[in-house]
Amino acid sequence: MRKSDSAAEDRAKAKSVKPLRALWPFLRPHRQLLAAALTMLVVAAVFTLLLPLALRRVIDLGFDAENAERVDQYFIAMIVVAGALAAATAARFYFVTRLGERVIADVRKAVYDRVIGRSPAFFEQIQTGEVLSRLTTDVTVIQSVVGSSASIALRNILILFGGLAMLIATSPKLSGLVLLTVPLVVFPVLTLGRRVRKLSRESQDRVADASAMASETLLAAQTVQAYTHEARARARFGGLVEQAFTAARRRVEARAALTVIVIFLVFTGVVGVMWIGARDVMAGEKTAGELGQFIFYAAFVAGAVGALSEVWGELMRAAGATERLVELLEAEDAVEQSATPKPPATPARGAIRFEGVGFRYPARPQAAALSEIGFEIAPGETVALVGPSGAGKTTIFQLLLRFYDASAGAITVDGVDVRDMSAEGLRSRFALVPQEPAIFADTARENIRFGRPGATDAEVETAAKAAAAHDFLMKLPQGYDSYVGERGVMLSGGQKQRIAIARAILRDAPILLLDEATSALDAESERAVQQAVDRLSRDRTTLVIAHRLATVKRADRIIVFDEGRIIAQGPHDRLVAEGGLYARLARLQFSEGAIAAE
Structure with missing residues (x-):
C-alpha cells in the first residue's frame, strides 16, 4: 500500500x-x-x-x-x-x-x-x-x-x-x-x-x-x-x-x-x-x-x-x-472471509467463549495486545471489562466483531467459531455503542434507523424514548427530521451518545457491546439511560467496558485486565476484598470520580 x-x-x-x-x-x-x-x-x-x-x-x-x-x-x-x-x-x-x-x-x-x-x-x-x-x-x-x-x-x-x-x-x-x-x-x-x-x-x-x-x-x-x-x-x-x-x-x-x-x-x-x-x-x-x-x-x-x-x-x-x-x-485483507461460511446458530442465545486467545495488532507486531485470554459468558449474563488504558478491553470487542482475527486460540459465539461465519452473519448478533459514537450527516431519525433500516417511525421513536433521547429530539427545529450536521456537529456529546444508544436498542441484537455508553451524560440523563440499558440487558448478553463504579457494580461479573492478560474476575465485593488492581481502581473512583479510561 x-x-x-x-x-x-x-x-x-x-x-x-x-x-x-x-x-x-x-x-x-x-x-x-x-x-x-x-x-x-x-x-x-x-x-x-x-x-x-x-x-x-x-x-x-x-x-x-x-x-x-x-x-x-x-x-x-x-x-x-x-x-x-x-x-x-x-x-x-x-x-x-x-x-x-x-x-x-x-x-x-x-x-x-x-x-x-x-x-x-x-x-x-x-x-x-x-x-x-x-x-x-x-x-x-x-x-x-x-x-x-x-x-x-x-x-x-x-x-x-x-x-x-x-x-x-x-x-x-x-x-x-x-x-x-x-x-x-x-x-x-x-x-x-x-x-x-x-x-x-x-x-x-x-x-x-x-x-x-x-x-x-x-x-x-x-x-x-x-x-x-x-x-x-x-x-x-x-x-x-x-x-x-x-x-x-x-x-x-x-x-x-x-x-x-x-x-x-x-x-x-x-x-x-x-x-x-x-x-x-x-x-x-x-x-x-x-x-x-x-x-x-x-x-x-x-x-x-x-x-x-x-x-x-x-x-x-x-x-x-x-x-x-x-x-x-x-489488496489482501488480514481478515479473510470463509468461502463456505456457516450460518449463525439459531436460535440466538448470546453465549460467548474465548479460549487461549492471543493477539497482536498488525501495526504493532512486537507488542502482544492479548495473551492467553480465556473466559466464558453465559446467555443473558452482564459482564464488565475493567482495567487501565491499553489493558486489552477494546481489543476484546474488536475480536468479537471480527475486525481482526486472533493470532492464537479460538472465539465462539453460540458455539460457532467467528472465523467460520460470514462477517454479516456474525455482526448481526451484536449491537455496539462506542464511547465516541458515529453520527452521520443526516436527520436524527435516520441516524437512529441506522440500527435497523426497515424500522418504522414509531419504532424509531420508541427506541429514542427508551434511550432518553425523545425529549431533546422534539426540541430540535424539525424534531426527529432535523439535520444533525457532519459527524453530528450540531449535537452535544451526551446527545450523540443517546442517539447511539437508541440505535442499539432499535437493532434488538442478542449481544450488547457497551463502551461506557453513559460516560458523556449528565446525572439525570445517565439515570434514565442506565434504566433503559438495564431493561434492555435483562434478556441479552451484555459486555460493558466500564469506566464508572456505578456501571461495574451492576454487572453479574467483572473481568479485570492488565497488560493484555486477565488477572482477576468475579463480583465487585469479592474483588474489592481481595485487594490488588481492581481495589485500587475502585478507590480511584471514589476519590477522583473515574476509573482509568481505555
Missing part, C-alpha cells in the same frame, strides 16, 4: 500501458455499447480516408468549363462524404462517452464496495484521504481515457494504417521514403512515453498525499484550531501541494518534449517527401492530382502520429491511475 518505499518501487516498475487491461472486466458487460462505438469509429475513419480520392479527381480534371459537370459531381460527393463523416463522428462520440461514464460508475462502485468491507488492519496501511483521492482523481483520469482518449487513439491508429495503405497505393516510391521516418518518431514516443507514465504515477501519489493530509486535518478542524496549529497545517499542506505541482510540472515538461520532438520529426519528413514529389510532377512522372492525394494522406498520417503522441501520454497517465485502483481492488 502507500508506504514511501513501496510506492517508489511501484513507480519504477511502471513501463507500459498493460495495467489498462484491468479495465476489461468493467468493459465486458457493455460489449454491445463497445461494439457500437468501435463500428462508428471505423466508419468515421473510412469516410475520412475517402475524401482525398474525390479531391484527386477534381485536381486532375482541372477547372475548365467543359469539365464543370463532373467537377460538380465530385464536390457533391465530397459533401455527402463529409455529412456521413459528421454523423459517424457524432455517433462515435455518443457511444464512447456513454461507455466511459458507465465504466467509470462501475469502477467507482467496485472500489467503494471493496474498500467499505475492509478490516481496520487495511486502514492501518492506507489513509482514508488517499482512498478518496483514488476514488476521485484517479478515476477521473481513467474516465478521460475510456470516454475520449482511447477513442481518439483507436481512430488515429485506423487513419494511420489506412493512410499508409493509401500512400503505398498512390506512390510506392514516396511511401518508402515516408516509412523511413517512422523509426525516428517511434523511438522518442516509446522512450519519453515511459518517463511520462512514471511521472504521472508520481504526480498522482503526491496529490493523494495532499488529499490525505487535508482530510485528516479538516476532520479534526476544531482540535487544530484549539491548539493554534492552523499555520503549521497550512505550511504542511502547502508543501504537499507544491510537491504535487512539481511532479505535475515535470510530467507536463516530459509530455511537451515528447510532443515537440514527434511533431517536428513527422512534419519535417512530410515536407521532405512533398519536395521530392513536386519534382516528380515537374518531371512528368506523376499527375498533380496524385501528388495532392498523396499529400492529403501524408497529412492524415502525420496528424495521426502527432495525435497518438499526445494521447500516449494520457494513456500512460491512465495506466498509472489504473494501477493504483487495482491495488485497492486486489
